[in-house]
Amino acid sequence: MQNVLSIVKANVNDLYLREYLLYLKSDKGARPKTLIGYEADLRRFMNHFSTRDVLELRQQDIREYKFSLVDAGLAPRTVNRAISVIRSFYEYFVDHDDYAIAKNPAKHIQGMKVPKTVPITLGEQQAKTLLDGIMLTGRYAVRDYAIFATFLFTGVRVSELIALKTYDVNFEEGYIHVRDGKGGKDRVIPMIPQLANALQLYLQNGIVYEEIQKKKRKSRHEINRYRCGRKYFVTDEDDQTLFLTKYGKPYSEKGIDWLFKSYAKKLGIYKDGLSLHALRRSCLTFLHKQGVDLFVLREISGHARVQTLEHYLAIDTSKVMDAMKRHPLHSHQLDHGLVEMVRSR
DNA sequence: GTGTTCCTAATGCTTATACT
DNA sequence: AGTATAAGCATTAGGAACAC
Structure with missing residues (x-):
């Protein structure tokens, strides 16, 4: 019964x-x-x-x-x-009065007090270590550098990053178009030259150093630290997703998470609670420290109610670009001194 | 063995609303 | 107006499964 x-x-x-x-x-x-x-x-x-x-x-x-x-x-x-x-x-x-319930039994249930927590971010030095370390040790250095440079220079969310398409990166005008971000909102984020370079390298040929270009690629397995531009990952059908796994499929959020954590651990910058979102916070923190005003930060992060591209274009893009140039890593470049180090191993 | 996905419980982040 | 809480939307984490 x-x-x-x-x-x-x-x-x-x-x-x-x-x-x-x-x-x-x-x-x-x-x-x-x-x-x-x-x-x-x-x-x-x-x-x-x-x-x-x-x-x-x-x-x-x-x-x-x-x-x-x-x-x-x-x-x-x-x-x-x-x-x-x-x-x-x-x-x-x-x-809805089709139901025999007059009062909401949960109406007066109190919430618990939520303790305040200090958000974890990556320090500038650690952010540099991450980018340098990827170039030095990353198996797919060009791709991975592009991925994490995108995080650090734009502050996008993971979900936004994995959804990026090749045509969302506008090199002529220098911005990245984030479609359907949190809450279904669109925005565009200015792209500083360093980021544009990293993405271009990844998109165009993905070969870091000239001399490697001379060698012939025999198979997919030859993708490595130097030769890992997007085209090497593409398989039969290409839906133009920007960042692809080694199987040529779009990344999942967990995939990027795994990638990040493994680099962070390998490079000794891992700490408890460090996550991809820390990269977003780091980017915004860096900019904030440089005195970038909150209005501009909101534009970059998508916290403003910038619903459409048209909406965005009404704001002063040059101001945002100036702001981005004050990013402390903005002068960070692929260090060709690293070439020697890597080659001599 | 490594890199990645899938599943799913847990919890963080952002925006809307209410309260003072 | 400023702060606290609620509602809404998203990420994190752990483990198993799986492709190469």
Whole structure:
């Protein structure tokens, strides 16, 4: 009997869940990642009350659920989000009168205090070490240099980086077009010459040193530290994704994460909590330290509500370019002195 | 064995809203 | 107006699987 009841309730809850998600998607226009996160949170919640119709829960039940999360050792942020999702979920059913629920049982559940944390960034010296180290030791140095130079000189997010297409890099006008960034927003970021060079090298031939050009490439396996421009990674169908894995496929976020961590560890700049987002923070911090004003920083980082390209073009691009030139790594170049060192090994 | 992806729980970051 | 919290959107991390 208990089993039958449980199955029936679970189905009812599942129906609620599906309806709510549909509403989020079609009425609120929620982004895919929001949908995924919300669904996970709600499923966990419903599993906790699998024998009950969740619309019949009381405030006390929600409170008990919150305690169970805290008990499970989840971080305050996680608990708060879980509660926030549940609250929104009930709000929907309270607002739609086809349901016999008059009050939102999660309405007055308090969030936990979230401790302040110090964001981790890479110091200037460490950023230099990263770029130099890639050139010296990277198996796919040209590609990897281009990837991390892009992070450090533009402050893009990983998701934005892996979505970049070759035609998003505009060498004539000197900017990178970020489409569909967080929240579905577009923006363009000025590209300083050093970054343009790195990307051009990667796009044009990917051969670091002239003499290597003379050797013939026998197979794909010959891609190496010197010879790793984009064209060497391209396989049969090319969707113009800018950064490709050695299999010729677009990178996943985890792939870049792995790449970064392995370099960071190899080069001795890894620290706890160091992540790709630290590169974004580093870029913005560098610029901020140089006295770049917040308005400009917002433009670069995409925090402003710059919704469209047209919108962006209205702002003073030269100001932003000036700002970018004050990036402390802006004079960082491929050091041909390294050639000798590398060759002599 | 290395580089990469896939899966999924956990949590960080950014923007919107509420409160004072 | 400034700060705190909520809501919304994204990244991080760990481990298994898999291609080369």
